[in-house]
Amino acid sequence: MGSEPLRLVVVEDSMLLREGLVRLFSEAGYVTAGAFGDAADIVDRVRDARADVAVLDVRLPPSFRDEGVRAALALRAALPDLGILVLSQYVETVYARELLAGGGGVGYLLKDRVTSLDDFTDAVRRVSERGTVLDPQVVSRMLVTxxxxxxxxxxxxxxxxxxxxxxxxxxxxxxxxxxxxxxxxxxxxxxxxxxxxxxxxxxxxxxxxxxxxxxxx
Structure with a gap:
């Protein structure tokens, strides 16, 4: 990537949160190359955007179950160099395990516990560099099980x-x-x-x- 700013794709069904993330990333010096409310044709969208990182909600339309996770797994398979940061309202270790099976460049954070904007934008940078970012509650639940x-x-x-x-x-x-x-x-x-x-x-x-x-x- 050199000195070029990170290019991101945001997939979040809430328009307010989606636009908020776009503004946040802009302030951090990142470029939002795409912002979508669903995961339709996500591989093509991300590829066309030449994104470095995809930020996805776990639950997306139409069923609001695991569309975000399935989209993330499809992205991992098609674009292995892409960093992926998944946001969730709940600790869902099954989803976390599926994503982590592919190695680094993955993050799983709970929305309610993202309280530091600096930490959040740093998490994006870390997954773009093939690092792993996990919410402490997710780690604890995985260890307990x-x-x-x-x-x-x-x-x-x-x-x-x-x-x-x-x-x-x-x-x-x-x-x-x-x-x-x-x-x-x-x-x-x-x-x-x-x-x-x-x-x-x-x-x-x-x-x-x-x-x-x-x-x-």
Whole structure:
């Protein structure tokens, strides 16, 4: 992308929210190349818009069930380099797992918990860079529903894993838990051993590995 601004497509049935997102992204320096109230022909629309990121509501017309998720999955299959940020009013881990199965470049945020505009626009940037952005409530619910391997973790390892899944760095985890970075690194190593995952020096890749493991369960 170089110095070019991010190009976005917004898919949101509420006209007020849709227009609000367009204004927000404009203020952040992003270009909204398309704003739609439904997901009809979404692959062609996004391709024609030459978008870097698609921001979609989970529930769209006509049934307001899972049209947004199905559209996101279709976009992942057709445009694998596209970043996808899904917005939802509810914690729906089934949808989150489906999206995360494809790897990075995905975000899943709860609308009511998006309270910081800076954090929200940063989430768009992160998914455009193949990062993963998950609402903490979604992470917690996924961990609660995971079986024995996660249950084997100590309380501290579980805390670290939850923060890892949110996309935090070791330094950020240390600050959040008021422990040293060395202690975080020790817990990370233990987590990978217990979950049967290979260690990685790349923070993004390790989060994806953990989330893929949870999705397979």
């Amino acid at each position: 995971a079986p024995d391997p996660v249950a084997m973790l100590t309380p501290r390892e579980r805390d670290v894993l939850e923060l890892m899944a949110e996309g935090r760095t070791n330094a950020s985890i240390a600050a959040k838990l008021f422990i040293g970075v060395g202690a975080v690194e020790k817990n990370v190593r233990a987590i990978f051993v217990k979950l049967g995952l290979e260690e990685s020096t790349n923070d993004h890749r390790r989060v994806i590995a953990v989330l893929r493991y949870l999705e397979r369960r």
